Amino acid sequence: MIRATSQEQAVAPRSGDERKWTRQHLLDVDDLSGDEIGLLMETADSMKEVLGRDVPRVPTLRGRTVVTLFYEASTRTRASFELAGKALGADVINVAAGGSSVEKGESLIDTVRTLQAVGADVLVMRHGSSGAPHLVARHVRSSVINAGDGWHAHPTQALLDLYTMRAHLGDVRGRRVVIVGDIAHSRVARSNIWLLSNAGAEVTVCGPATLLPAGLRSGDPPVEEPQALPRVNVETDLDAAVEGADVLMALRLQKERMTGGLLPSLREYATLYQLNESRVARAASGALVMHPGPINEGVEISPAVASSLQSVIDEQVTNGVAVRMAALLLMCGVKTG
Amino acid sequence: MIARTVLSAEEIRRAVRRIAHEIVERNHGLADVVLVGMRTRGVPLANRLAEAIGEIEDASVPVGALDIGLYRDDIASRAPHVQPTDLPMAMEGRTVILVDDVLYTGRSIRAALNALTDFGRPAAIQLAVLVDRGHRQLPIRADYVGKNIPTALHEDVDVLLEETDGHDEVRIAREEGEQ
Numbered sequence: 001m002i003r004a005t006s007q008e009q010a011v012a013p014r015s016g017d018e019r020k021w022t023r024q025h026l027l028d029v030d031d032l033s034g035d036e037i038g039l040l041m042e043t044a045d046s047m048k049e050v051l052g053r054d055v056p057r058v059p060t061l062r063g064r065t066v067v068t069l070f071y072e073a074s075t076r077t078r079a080s081f082e083l084a085g086k087a088l089g090a091d092v093i094n095v096a097a098g099g100s101s102v103e104k105g106e107s108l109i110d111t112v113r114t115l116q117a118v119g120a121d122v123l124v125m126r127h128g129s130s131g132a133p134h135l136v137a138r139h140v141r142s143s144v145i146n147a148g149d150g151w152h153a154h155p156t157q158a159l160l161d162l163y164t165m166r167a168h169l170g171d172v173r174g175r176r177v178v179i180v181g182d183i184a185h186s187r188v189a190r191s192n193i194w195l196l197s198n199a200g201a202e203v204t205v206c207g208p209a210t211l212l213p214a215g216l217r218s219g220d221p222p223v224e225e226p227q228a229l230p231r232v233n234v235e236t237d238l239d240a241a242v243e244g245a246d247v248l249m250a251l252r253l254q255k256e257r258m259t260g261g262l263l264p265s266l267r268e269y270a271t272l273y274q275l276n277e278s279r280v281a282r283a284a285s286g287a288l289v290m291h292p293g294p295i296n297e298g299v300e301i302s303p304a305v306a307s308s309l310q311s312v313i314d315e316q317v318t319n320g321v322a323v324r325m326a327a328l329l330l331m332c333g334v335k336t337g
Numbered sequence: 338m339i340a341r342t343v344l345s346a347e348e349i350r351r352a353v354r355r356i357a358h359e360i361v362e363r364n365h366g367l368a369d370v371v372l373v374g375m376r377t378r379g380v381p382l383a384n385r386l387a388e389a390i391g392e393i394e395d396a397s398v399p400v401g402a403l404d405i406g407l408y409r410d411d412i413a414s415r416a417p418h419v420q421p422t423d424l425p426m427a428m429e430g431r432t433v434i435l436v437d438d439v440l441y442t443g444r445s446i447r448a449a450l451n452a453l454t455d456f457g458r459p460a461a462i463q464l465a466v467l468v469d470r471g472h473r474q475l476p477i478r479a480d481y482v483g484k485n486i487p488t489a490l491h492e493d494v495d496v497l498l499e500e501t502d503g504h505d506e507v508r509i510a511r512e513e514g515e516q
Contacts, residue, residue, distance in 0.1 A: 007341045007342070008339045008340065008341045009339065009340060009341070010338065010339050010340075010513075011338050011339065011340045011508070011510060012338065013338055013495075013510070014493075014495040014497060014502065014510075019418075039418075042420070043418075043419060045420075045421055046404065046406070046407075046419040046420055046421045046422075048421075049421035049422055049423075050407065053455065053456070055455060057455075058407040058408065058455070059407075059408065059451070060406075060407040060408070060409075088407075329407075329419070
């Protein structure tokens, strides 16, 4: 060590923002730290500024390749990732399972290895089986972003929902969020429960007992495993659940649940669990109405509520692009050796 | 880290005032001039310049903030940390004075020039920096310089400002053990 001369002195390094994104993959939201969530949200703010420009395009990811690989139908998520990649200057290739070598019987691992070999830096993937993106992440050097896997997780949807809430309500700590619908089969609900709970919101899930996940139905033994969902309020009466709520989020009712014998009729479901004007009126004044889309108007949400001033459904879609740009940007900044 | 002070708070104040005078002298009338600070520390410097110009000329010069994170060419080697760009008006036809704390390799300025042209076609772009430490890697020079400070490559120039760091000081720092 060299001793400081007379006019030299020991000092601490100049302070700066030391938060760094170190994750190679975005597979779930259950383990995101507060700093990581904050960094994603702030980066999304900057992305929103880019999207507001006359020419919403920056050259940041020029030369990078984003591949969307969708084994399930999707309009908004796929289009949103494609726009996000293009706004950042990346090349975007869309691969749908139908019409690709998947139809010739190519395995998932072979497909993603092929996509990696053609130069995919980021693989955005949707699959009907829970955990498929986790499996893929173990076999490729590319970054993997989970765009929905089975009933398990839909991280970017939850992140854009949180982003939209923060834009209107500020910090969501202590805010009451009601999620109504088919909680048991919904990756959107699961990811929102994790993310909103981590962010300090008070989450209430509401739906008929047949559509609540195991562990949340009354009479179920408590689930104490680490992968169990965080503690939420459970309510089967929507009128009681919405009382004083800050956010009302309806989930899409998948009609195939009817054939499964879980619901008596669409009409009965609509009577008991539809977000309608009288229910919105019981919530806190100015409460946000949200829906991940696509909407079954007249089933889980009434047309009047879906298009009301309190509805931020269109904004969710716009914010989705900004949040996905943030995710792509942060992933591409991580060295993968 | 050990450091020595190369500009005191008073010297920074004087440098800012001198640059403000030079800007006024060179841009007669200041009609289309806009100051654009580069995040982070270029922004408070741009605000100080605007204030100093206001005292000299009784003119109000608009100030904007530019983030170059999305225009850097080294995304793979440094985690991107971006903040929104906030410009008060279209850059079309304006005389833009870019303001940064330290001019070093010139790569940040290159990125800033690319970023600016995404907001329109300025009539001219000038560059004001508090410190020029040398070691350019691109053909870029500053129009206004607070102080030229020769440095070695292993040294860091830290600009500390009241608004971001609690006090005004420019210092040269190096890791202990480095000659």
